[in-house]
Amino acid sequence: MLGLIVNPVAGIGGPAGLAGSDGADVQARASQRGGASRAAERALTALAVVASARPGIRVLTVAGPMGEDVVREAGLEPVLVAHPPVHTTGSDTSAAARALADAGASLVLFAGGDGTARDVAEGLASVGRVAPDEGGRVSRPVHGEGLDTLAGARYSTGGVAGGLDMTLRAYSTDGVAAIGIPAGVKMYSPVFAVSPRAAGGIAAAWLVDGSLPLIEREVLDVDEAALRRARVEPQLYGTLAVPYRPGRTQARKAATPADEFAAVRAAARGAASALRPGVRYLLGPGGTMSELARELGVSKTPLGVDVVLDGRRVLADASERELLDEAARGPAQAVVTVIGGQGFLLGRGNQQLSARVLGALGDDPLLVVAPEQKLIDLGGRPLLVDTGDADVDAALAGFVRVITGQRTTSIYPVHAPEHEGEGHAP
Amino acid sequence: MSLPVAPKPALRRFHQASWDEPIIFELSTPGERGVLVTGLEAGVRDAVGDVVGDLPAGLRRAVPPALPEMGQMRVLKHYLRLSQENLGADFNVDIGQGTCTMKYAPKVNDQLVGTPALTAMHPLQDPADAQGVLEIVWNTERMIAEISGMDEVSLHTQGGSAAIWSNIAMIRAYHEANGEGEQRREVITTIFSHPSNAAAAKAAGYDVITLYPDADGYPDLDALKRALSPRTAAIMVTNPEDTGIYNPAIKEWVDAAHGVGALASYDQANANGILGITRARDAGFDVCHFNLHKTFGTPHGCGGPGAGANGVSAALAPFLPGPRVVREGGADGSASSARFVVREPGEQSIGAVAPFFGVVPNIVRAYAWMMALGADGLRAVAEIAVLNNNYLLKKVLEIPGASAPYATGRRRIEQVRYSWQELFEETGVTSEEIGVRASDFGMHYWTSHHPYVVPQPFTLEPTESYSMAELDEYAAVLAEIAREAREDAETVRTAPHRQTVHHTHHDDLDDPERWAITWRAYQRKYFGIPADSTEAAA
Incomplete structure (x- = not known):
């Protein structure tokens, strides 16, 4: 059966310029500024597609504005599994997700943003179908982009000075699928359909043939308070099993996971052949760096910085102090990839490569390695560096040569984060 | 007084012929022939001797070629049917294959190169007997030098x-x-x-x-x-x-x-x-x-x-x-x-x-x-091509969901790489799906070279050959498909509906073990018959 959760305050902070809608005080301020949620309207758009495919079906949902109202408006029959209070919070979303799963929902359709996705993942985790991973790490393989995303997430929870909670709360799902109806302000998580209509189409297809393939996708969220200070630090909170419809036409022309992997491997091979003897290479985190280590035949700490000299790993999971010591021993260069979709080279997920370390690496401190598609996916936005030291950032800004394959490189602009958001092109 | 004919719809109700025609390899019947050659008359044989025996050994086949065996009429029907199962450049408003400059190629020039004066020539023949052709080649070089300044x-x-x-x-x-x-x-x-x-x-x-x-x-x-x-x-x-x-x-x-x-x-x-x-x-x-x-x-x-x-x-x-x-x-x-x-x-x-x-x-x-156009004509070609392109640019940008990223708001030269990203985000319908649907309206359409730097790309190059009415028609087809994407996405997703071929099985084209563009390869890959034996069998 289909389950529906609407976060009735999702997106309320967007028009109000509040960079999100998390927390009661933000929601109150958003209301004062005339903010209104688009969640109900967007959920209705999605349900209209479901209703045209399966008229009058029953939908498991939550009383009132968290789902019931929309289900009725779409002409479908609500089956209520929870009765939340008038003013709902994230815990009501988690409880609703749990209740939907217990009532037998096979697909949870939720309207909201990243915060809602995070609550849904948490709720589904607690029913036992989704198990928190031991040790706070995601054990399930996360391919390609995911590794880099994970690397960023690990750092921002575990490495920020001031001793925040070191535990990464990560879940992996079995059984209940979920897909987001995009209705929030922040939607960094790849668990949302491209549009409400598309979400409805996938739900309808799920109900009609029940055999859509599932893909494990990350649930990311950013600290909204930091975001309001123009810092984007997505953290990984878990994963959801998301159904998708494979392309029906000319799929071979589109990039496939195999193509993506080949591109990462080509970039790694290009980097491997660019390494010189006698130079200490400080390999940062990320899937591309792991592939480079494989090319070199050395082990790699997936989320740490390892030091490689003449084809051997001489130091694993190095701290800033240890990296400074390594840099003092002879010529050295940091090797990094593009972290996630934001385009960060430094300052996200690899803060061991600090301003002090970079300063100790000399005039040519960085070797950047990434498949061409990662640059293309930036959509014209520049690469970013944020070492926390304005002088170091200024020295790194300008253009960087990115190794994209064997004997292929691209020259790409680099900005310091205060430039973030400025369109480069288009 | 007007003829009693129903008015034509705004968009063509195109429908391609569908013959369910097998590939020619499957039509072969052992022993069937297109031409039965009569034996040599004794007088002729005596006069010319053993012509085949005089050929160098390296030019003589040891075994007959492995070709499909068919009568003439079957071959004629086969190819005429295939020709109807085609969206050729002379049928459609062929502006969708941007970067390929699909302009009108005058038929009279085809007739020129089809004359025996040219078809009977061979590149190895004595230049003394080929001065006219060589002069054309040389003159063409000089014209290209003038056009490029080189x-x-x-x-x-x-x-x-x-x-x-x-x-x-x-x-x-x-x-x-x-x-x-x-x-x-x-x-x-x-x-x-x-x-x-x-x-x-x-x-x-x-x-x-x-x-x-x-x-x-x-x-x-x-x-x-x-x-x-x-x-x-x-x-x-x-x-x-x-x-x-x-x-x-x-x-x-x-x-x-x-x-x-x-x-x-x-x-x-x-x-x-x-x-x-x-x-x-x-x-x-x-x-x-x-x-x-x-x-x-x-x-x-x-x-x-x-x-x-x-x-x-x-x-x-x-x-x-x-x-x-x-x-x-x-x-x-x-x-x-x-x-x-x-x-x-x-x-x-x-x-x-x-x-x-x-x-x-x-x-x-x-x-x-070039000779038909002259220098002024060549410049006019460029001017009309640019005019057509910028007219089409304006028409396409009027379609909700279409955009022309990079140098936004500026004019383009002879083509534009557009984007359906906005439409994709709204409907989930991809540019490739739109391209397949365009063929239902008798229009060819292409996305972009890889990698797709422009998201959900399509590339149109109207050249100088197409009229305003044809550009309007093409834009109207795109607008109609964009409307369908919003109101009836399944029709677009499941296209084509009025084409010979439904969905192409790209795996057969991408896998060297499965593609077969010769009879011999087809026999070997699909029936396990080794190349040598197919030659011998034929």
Whole structure:
């Protein structure tokens, strides 16, 4: 059966310029500024597609504005599994997700943003179908982009000075699928359909043939308070099993996971052949760096910085102090990839490569390695560096040569984060 | 009084013929023949002797060829049916294959090259008996030299990528001749230049550096300056780029390259909007190439026939590919004393990249096309192509969900790489699905080279050939499909509905173990019959 959760305050902070809608005080301020949620309207758009495919079906949902109202408006029959209070919070979303799963929902359709996705993942985790991973790490393989995303997430929870909670709360799902109806302000998580209509189409297809393939996708969220200070630090909170419809036409022309992997491997091979003897290479985190280590035949700490000299790993999971010591021993260069979709080279997920370390690496401190598609996916936005030291950032800004394959490189602009958001092109 | 005919709908109710025609390999019947050749009469045999026995052993078949065996009428029907299951350039408003310059190729030029005066000729025959054809080749070279501003031109190559290969091979030979072959190991290109430039440079052994557009969507001059060094062998760029954006700083690009001792190579496959307006040499380029089959009005599809033209400055002339047609004598200005000969490539030439001195039928078509237009006509071609493109740009941008990223709000030259990203985000319908649906309206449509830098791309190049009514019709089809994507996405997703072929099984085309473009390969791969035995069996 289909389950529906609407976060009735999702997106309320967007028009109000509040960079999100998390927390009661933000929601109150958003209301004062005339903010209104688009969640109900967007959920209705999605349900209209479901209703045209399966008229009058029953939908498991939550009383009132968290789902019931929309289900009725779409002409479908609500089956209520929870009765939340008038003013709902994230815990009501988690409880609703749990209740939907217990009532037998096979697909949870939720309207909201990243915060809602995070609550849904948490709720589904607690029913036992989704198990928190031991040790706070995601054990399930996360391919390609995911590794880099994970690397960023690990750092921002575990490495920020001031001793925040070191535990990464990560879940992996079995059984209940979920897909987001995009209705929030922040939607960094790849668990949302491209549009409400598309979400409805996938739900309808799920109900009609029940055999859509599932893909494990990350649930990311950013600290909204930091975001309001123009810092984007997505953290990984878990994963959801998301159904998708494979392309029906000319799929071979589109990039496939195999193509993506080949591109990462080509970039790694290009980097491997660019390494010189006698130079200490400080390999940062990320899937591309792991592939480079494989090319070199050395082990790699997936989320740490390892030091490689003449084809051997001489130091694993190095701290800033240890990296400074390594840099003092002879010529050295940091090797990094593009972290996630934001385009960060430094300052996200690899803060061991600090301003002090970079300063100790000399005039040519960085070797950047990434498949061409990662640059293309930036959509014209520049690469970013944020070492926390304005002088170091200024020295790194300008253009960087990115190794994209064997004997292929691209020259790409680099900005310091205060430039973030400025369109480069288009 | 009007005829009692129902008015035509705004959009064509196109429907392609569907014959369920097997492939010709499946139609073979052992023993069936198209022509039964009668035996030789005794008198003839006595008079000529054993003709086959006189052939060199290497030219004689040991076994008959493994061809399908069919009667004439079945062959005729087979190909006529296939011809109806086709969306050919002469049927549709063929502007959807942007970058390919699908213009009208005048039929009279086809008739010219179909005359026995040309079809009976052979590239190895005595030049004394081929002066007319050789003169056409030579004159075409001179016209291309005038159009590009270059000193020398070779028509030797047989297509665009072969011409691009020749460009980089000449550049490599030039640097080697100057003792800088080891030093200059890098070639710089842009992400929106045709990918054959990067591919050819890499195949020639160079490290390839790709540049991205600047904040205004133009090729980034600052990035170029950052990339240039004494290691640079050349810049290899397209202008206008595949986005249709013309680099207004192109002279500065060339000067910057020359400043570090590098050469500048100009991919002029996109020349249709600049004929008679700008010239490669005037911007300082050292090397350029044209695709005669695109800009110069000869019919072409994905498989050709193509014809390349390489133009160079005097310094690069010794390196041009060949053989080439050259004129001897005639220095007194009298055409009557000039003779045209085929000259083998010289010592410094990169040599032959194809047999003989060019694809003569296409060279004759291009010659006829240019002669019919004259210099003013060539410029008019460019002006109308640009006008058509910018008219279509305005029409397409009126369709909700369509956009033209990069250099937003500015005019383009001869083509535009558009984006359906907004429509995709709203409906989940992809550009590729829209392309398949377009064929239901009898229209061809193409997305982009890979990688897709513009998201959900489509590339339209209306050329000078199409009328305003045809451009309106094409735009109306796109608008209709965009409406369908919003209101009835399944119709678009499950397209085509009015085509012969439903969905192509790309796996069969991508897997070397499964593709079969010859009878022998088909027998071997699908029936496990070894190549030798199929020959013997046939």
